[in-house]
Amino acid sequence: MTTTARKPLIPALTGVRFLAALSVALYHLSENVAATLAISPKHFYENAGDPVELFFILSGFILTYTHPEVNGAQCPAIRQFYFSRFAKIYPIYLLGWIVFAPLIYSNLMALHGHGAGTYARLAFYGLVSLTLLQAWTTTTANAWNTPGWSLSAEAVFYAAFPFLFTYLRNRRVAVLSGLIAGCWVISVVPTLTLSFLPPALQNEHWPKELVNFIPALRIGEFIAGICLARLFLRNAKEKTLVFDLGALGALAVSAAVIVVSNHLHAKVLLFPAFMLLLYCLACAKGPLSALLGSKPMVLLGEASFAFYILHVPLFRYARMVFPDVATSPLQFAAFLIGLTAISIICFLSIEKPLCAYLRKAYRTSRSPSARGQPEHAH
Template identity: 75%
Template sequence: MALYHLSPDVAASLGISPFYFYENSGDPVELFFILSGFILTYTHPEVSGAEAPAVRQFYFSRFAKIYPIYLLGWIVFAPLVYTNLASLHGHSAGLYARLAFYGVISLALLQAWTPTTATAWNTPGWSLSAEAVFYASFPFLFTFLKNRSVGVLLSLIGACWLFSVIPTLTLSFLPSSLGDAYWLRELVNFTPVLRIGEFIAGICMARLYLSQGLARKFRFDVAAFAALAAAIAVIVLANHLLAKALLFPAFILLLYFLARAAGPLSRWLGSKPMVLLGEASFAFYILHVPLFRYAKMLFPSVATSPVPFLGFLLALTAVSIFSFLSIEKPLCAYLRKAYKTSRSPRSIGQPEHAH
């Protein structure tokens, strides 16, 4: 995703033919949404039954996990939004009205619901706007899907695949004057209700995985590597419609195989350095666009030359790890502890033995 947002000028300077890379590289956010459904199902069995205390705790836990770094990205991006709006509208009342509107709707994680606001603040933040909808629906989806048969779960995954592909397929059949309209493509790409199928498929995959036991085997390691290679090939070589159709099943298989894998690939991904990078990846994702904008102001060559660009990626990785260790992790722990303390019997005026 970072290469998609940051590297086109570097690739051009090296004479690298990207094929369909920049047309399709926004699609791997599907993997993020599928993975989200999978991981939440695996790690939050307490929401079963959608009972109010467990649901409230789940919602607050999600808030504590994502919002501190999301807010950091919002703050870092704010001067860039102000500068951009000032260049377009001057220092008028309209500037401050737009700034307030975009700022509030982004803080509330509502920006993905309209094409004009989806990427108006920190571009990657639109996916968190979609995730907020997924998180809100998760306890009820989890309960509904918990005891479904293998056949039902597989059928639902197929339905989710169709639901994911049909909007893009529909665009290809519209007259070019409409199908190529910016607002319509943004609507298809960003509207949360059109992306929730990917999240539901992740929940279904986790239910299938949990229903089959947790045995891990080497052949799944090999299969995971093959699925990863296939996904990369599709991103680079397939046109957008074909990529949209093929990446969904490739990502589904990749996650399932990785969950069952036992071999060099899975051991490498489970090593301490890779786990740390994975934990810092959210900060990397949220911060890569604004920090790149600032870096280009100070060092224009980071956008066009491979060595400075690589240096920026390394610096961004270091900043992301620091942000995870010093902001995300401690604030998440603090907020979750504060919530549990506030909900304890003593804090709400009940005797400790009360039920």
């Protein structure tokens, strides 16, 4: 296998991840604080979780941009890619699982008491979450650490990526553009379908959870990111201020849609807004891209995965110690600052070194000398 050097990351695309993670955290945690401040949220709490869609699109984009070694879907490259993804996401994911474990245990004990059934549920939910299978059913998607469902979906996307990458690598611009349009439709149709359900079903949680969580219904967003990266790599031009202004407009539109649009309209509008935002940031040179690509924002973006995974369990622990954190603006702001600091520490002391160690160990184990083969063997 010929090894091709990876392209360096685009700093602004790393920085924007923190804004998406912050939106999701506010969606999960801030409703009581907003009520305390008498802030009218409009449709914020219907839509502020939708930046997970931005994560999925960005994931497809970044993987396509930075992983030329999966060209041709060669088996060694595929294995290396899979392990690289595992090394990147699983240490922090496992940390979140461990941090949440006492909470799920206490919840199950409060609901079902001590007994075999409680421990069976705990073992089942724990195993499903550990193996990243929880998003496939509505009863397990949120059964452990709530944000973990998106990693369950990402695991499917990662499994499919080498084959999607190979299939899409040499497609024409018209084909890639058509696929993006198709993915847009696919992302909207499930939510549109909900509005045609009988009223009794519309009031049930499981149809919405089915649409939001099932990986098969979300993979179009990931595919769109791959197509967008192929278009970017094929048509990349000199970075200009025009794209920076385009990114600023797309970011402003995204924020406005999240606040003022109903959920169906948000699903229709956020997909193209996110696509435009990412493409423009990749091509931008100006104040916004400089801000998002600055060292502090890049660090926040790198720590955003830990921020995303830990925000729900740490908030629950914070409420045990500081009961007013859910309603006091100052305490809530202090929590977000503390969460950010903890996330940075986790990134620097756990995610980054463990990822590097695991990837190095894998490369060493796969080297010809480690397998007792001559250096020239293939």
